[in-house]
Amino acid sequence: MPRPTKCRRVCHYPRMVEFRPQGTPENRQPILLTVDEYETIRLIDGEGLSQEQCSASMQIARTTVQKIYESARRKLADMLVSGRPLRIEGGEFRLCDGQGTGCGVSACFKQSYHQQYRKPEGDPIMRIAVTYENGQIFQHFGHTAQFKIYDVQDGKILSAQVVDTNGSGHGALAGVLTALNVDALICGGIGGGAQMALAAANIKLYGGVSGSADAAAQALAEGTLTFDPNAHCDHHDHAHGQGHTCGQHGCGGHCGEH
CATH class of the missing domain: 1.10.10 (Arc Repressor Mutant, subunit A)
Known part of the structure; x- marks a missing residue:
């Protein structure tokens, strides 16, 4: 074998x-x-x-x-x-x-993030990241300077804090979210390449959302968030959304070390 x-x-x-x-x-x-x-x-x-x-x-x-x-x-x-x-x-x-x-x-820098935001194995907490600017959902994922991170359990937000992205952009941001042990992302527009990166990291995407970051995180915690499954941002990667379906080679799940 x-x-x-x-x-x-x-x-x-x-x-x-x-x-x-x-x-x-x-x-x-x-x-x-x-x-x-x-x-x-x-x-x-x-x-x-x-x-x-x-x-x-x-x-x-x-x-x-x-x-x-x-x-x-x-x-x-x-x-x-x-x-x-x-x-x-x-x-x-x-x-x-x-x-x-x-x-x-x-x-x-992801090493320090991983240590600081480590979750114990089997921890039931869901960690949500929201692209963040001045209390609102920042609308361009690849250019976000901050995420607001929420820990959620049983439909309630237990804690929240703002984290800098250290100048990362586009596909690199998925690595930041992975280091932060994030389970789900709420954002506005997002390019196809970044979507594939999130899929590879097994991070659930809720795109096409606007308004208050806190309200969106609470809505997701309660299972009532309205989002656009086809949300896309065309200004930096016009061809990324063509012909890709998750579950293929490279879209997470096939590597035992995820």
């Missing part, structure tokens, strides 16, 4: 998940680059890490990094030479929640 593939730790979901050469027909089949392949490119070529440092960050063997990296480079070469579109999705990965060591070349 083959050994199960070990989940590769990814610092954050890519901000942009689709690239299309100018003039390419819309129906041309894209090259699929997995999220873990993207991460090796980001760390080795983007951050300048060695393969050994990359393996520490992703928490996998260096030989595995080498195979993933070589596959990613071949796909990027194919995209450039053949002029095919590229789409990033799927793979065997989990978003970094601040646990463990080897996060790049320096300590990650």
Whole structure:
């Protein structure tokens, strides 16, 4: 029986998940680059890490990094030479929640968040995050500077506090929410890439909501929140919402370390 593939730790979901050469027909089949392949490119070529440092960050063997990296480079070469579109999705990965060591070349702020907002195993508390600005639900998920975090049990809000996002944006925010041990997110507009990142982190999304953050969190706690399951924000990732359904490879659940 083959050994199960070990989940590769990814610092954050890519901000942009689709690239299309100018003039390419819309129906041309894209090259699929997995999220873990993207991460090796980001760390080795983007951050300048060695393969050994990359393996520490992703928490996998260096030989595995080498195979993933070589596959990613071949796909990027194919995209450039053949002029095919590229789409990033799927793979065997989990978003970094601040646990463990080897996060790049320096300590990650998500480590302190994970420790500060840790929930005991089996804790019945539901943790809700709301994109937040001056008491209201901030309407652009990828640009939110703060979340308001609510702990809820038996339909009642037990506590609430405002948390800074440390300048994170788009896909990186899903990693922040993972480190905060969030179960659900309330927001206004949200791009398709961020939606996939939340799905990969097993965070329930309630989009298209506006008004008071406190009122929305209370409504969700009571099971009466009105939201838009098709909420989308088009100003930064116009193509992200096409053809993706959760439950596929890479959308959470398949990695035992989630």
